[in-house]
Amino acid sequence: MKRFIQTGLVVALASAGLAQAATELVIATVNNGHMIEMQKLTPVFEKANPDIKLKWVTLEEGTLRQRVTTDIATKGGQFDVMTIGLYETPIWSKKGWLKPIATDAAYDVDDILPAIRSGLSMDGKLYAAPFYGESSMLMYRKDLADKVGIKIPDQPTWAQVKEFADKANDPKAGVFGMCLRGKPGWGDNMAFLTTLVNTNGGQWFDMKWQPQIDTKPWKDAITFYVDMMKKDGPPGASANSFNENLALFNEGKCAAWVDATIAASFISDPKQSKVADKVAYAQAPVAVTPKGANWLWSWNLAIPASSTKDDAAQKFIKWATSKEYIQLVAKETGWNTVPTGTRKSTYANPEFQKVAKFAEAEKKAIDSANPNDSTLPKSPYVGVQYAAIPEFQAIGVAVGQQMSAALSGKVTVEQALKTSQTAAEREMKKGGYYK
Template identity: 90%
Template structure:
């Protein structure tokens, strides 16, 4: 009896020790649909890796960026895996803040779309693994366009989009002509606004690194945007970002929306969208040039150099960004719900093609985005809707506040751009880019 009690006690102690010995991975991520799905599927990873427990820190996009930037710059060590963007990856890998991603044959790194893979590599090494990738495109209500007698070409102009917005705008019926981001932030309103500026012939900085925000292309682009949104946008648009516009579109309240291609999988999902069977897709609108009209972005998983749990972190990243993970999502939620924009094999899959009527337009947008040649005048920076320099975060956010103020009518477009130019010049001079 004593021995059996002793054995039970020892077994309990061993179990407790093994449980306490489990590696806890703290992962910081953004609060969007695909990341929330990943959290739901984490038990599959933990079951296959009983020695690893995952703890999620889920944050709104702007807060996530602040938290992970502060943590990695100060070597805070709060997170073992971070969700970072295409903007941070080249800057942080160059600074030595990230660990390279350890890939094996099964992971098949060559299956990653070239545009995304190149953006996440430094000196031919992958420093962040893409969880999903995106460009931007036009999503619109085909039923409303047909009713208005408007045919949208595969590559529309902003003028054509404005015509569509004007024809379908019917606030009394709860339909607004167009939904675009207005919430301030370099990754919020300045994402789409930078592409509008690009295609109107603008750039953030010229070859001498002098800011170009008070030039005619920017003035034309922002005037067009403000006029468009004031005439045909929803009320309170200056507070709307991706999630707010997604909710409006899914409720049938947007005639057109130019935003991340990733939205296509949500607005065409009948479980989420009231207009799933009424949507159509086209390339992002152009003005005087097609250059930089559609952005390139990916949300990626990366390991800060300060992490002491490298082996467990690498395992998790390989799992969450693998072909097997995509198949798991397809099995659990259907092919229309898989994270897109990362792997060639996803787009080659007949099941995905059948479920995702947006697949062709999305891949075309991603493949055509070029982070090394996104502006009509030559630019010294990498990036389409951002400039991949450390100072851009602060500049982009400050400019975003001015653009949001112009949209809400607190300042004129001229005032907003003049103030933006002053802020950008001050920051770039302070950082030593020019005198």
């Protein structure tokens, strides 16, 4: 009898131990400022959910894409929550690789900005929840524009912006006229360059899925970019992406920068930026057409179908993408640092409007981006700065390497376009789009 009681006690204690063992959620995310802030707030979530422990895997953007794509395609099950983009979500949800996000009334899915919500939904269900959304816009030094006597309109042309960059460029004083992405990658330099191609009247593929890279609009756009960056860009621009240009801008080394609207939160923050009080904002510059001149993107949290920790993952995602989370960040670090581009309520908040001088320009850019109509000639694909087909990643990477090589002077623009065209044709034939 005594032995039975002891055995029962051991079993009871073991059960109690099991009950207390927290579920570990492995979260793959990108090393951007807002995600790093989310990690800092881990204790807040864990305190409210003592049965869940968060384990972060933080990666550079290109590495993150490779790791999560490989893991989800092979059903590797390494991650319970993945940070994925507007590009992957529709492709992966169609393949059945993602679990739908279980939203309730408190989550208020109708509060999500329509352009972002529609890109993350299929058959009325949300397959990834937006952590922050963005378009692209021009951020520039108003003090330098005044100094060189140039007034930048709300919707500038690339010619106007180049004139400003030329005049403001002063390398001896440590100021470069223009900072733009040069680091190769479909989500790095090609995100920006695709918008430049779009506004010059170009596209990735025509209605027969034939690549259109070796064409006049592409040549015009890439020649303009290479010439301007050689004249007005910082040294080593072919290695710079978002984070590198953000650091340069915050140090006061960029007169102008066209990139993600989300950057405005950081460059307007006096704790991070030496020029916080000198920045102004305008819509992304246009050339031949306004179509596709500014991109649309969101970083989102999603649950791979292979995850066995669905309940915990759903809890975490709803917390990190809720209205309450935005309030929490505002309380911790100020309204000018909250993740933006996802909820109407953020833009309607008077506290946010008071500190975010960029709010109007940012929301206007996001609302005006149209992934279903982003090129002057009709295109068969959805997406502004990408084509939402599985083959695009490989094509975008190959083309990005050629454009970076052209920027660094290793090849001519003509050679880069010709090589890119051949690579794109090969991938599209392999994908069965044409013979």
